[in-house]
Amino acid sequence: MTDRPLIGVSTYLEARARWGVWELDAALLPAGYPRLVQRAGGLAAMLPPDAPEHAAATVSRLDGLVIAGGPDVEPSRYGAERDARTGPPARERDAWELALIEAALAARVPLLGICRGMQLLNVALGGALVQHLDGHAEVVGVFGRHAVKPVPGTLYAGLVPEETSVPTYHHQSVDRLGAGLVASAYAGDGTVEAVELPGEHWVLGVQWHPEMGEDVRVMRGLVEAAG
16 A cells, blocks of 8 residues: 555543653553554554544544544433443543544544444444443453454454454443444443444444554554545
8 A cells, every 4th residue: 555544543631641751731642553553554643632613624634533442431422320430521532532423424434433432433323331341341451351253244244254352441331322333243241342334434333442452454444445
């Protein structure tokens, strides 16, 4: 691929991050995300939170979009009361990333949601979330692994046709699917592990963290669609 597709990746916005001699507010992203984009043949661009009204113009300059993992989606976004185990809100990220998702869907820009990104895609389409799930983030700050089984005939199954072990770290999951979404992979306990929009527009969400593993097939699928 001579001209690498430009893949935008949403970022955290953190107060008082530390590096070297500095302690400053920072827009940051774990290095696994841009590295995975690069390994899959794309050119990575960080998209820190911005005013939602700029989302359409931002997406218009991209070939593909990744909504990255991160904090819990604010429950009011899907009409729920906050559970005591739900993390603090990240309202700037919620607003910005929902606007990015809506812009990508409207412009038919290939879209991949990772962990929080999959959950936010579901919320953007009117779905709801389970606010706490045991067994998918067993040690704080440590990624676990579990098996994920694809649903035959789906976009995801076309990329990864076999059952695989994936890096995982989440305590929330999809409850009610958003409009048009179908589940395309499940964990052994029945948790929805991937969702997608059937049709010609490439839209996929995965509940695990491919940027923490060696398998590039999901990201390569996005990059090829973006190219």
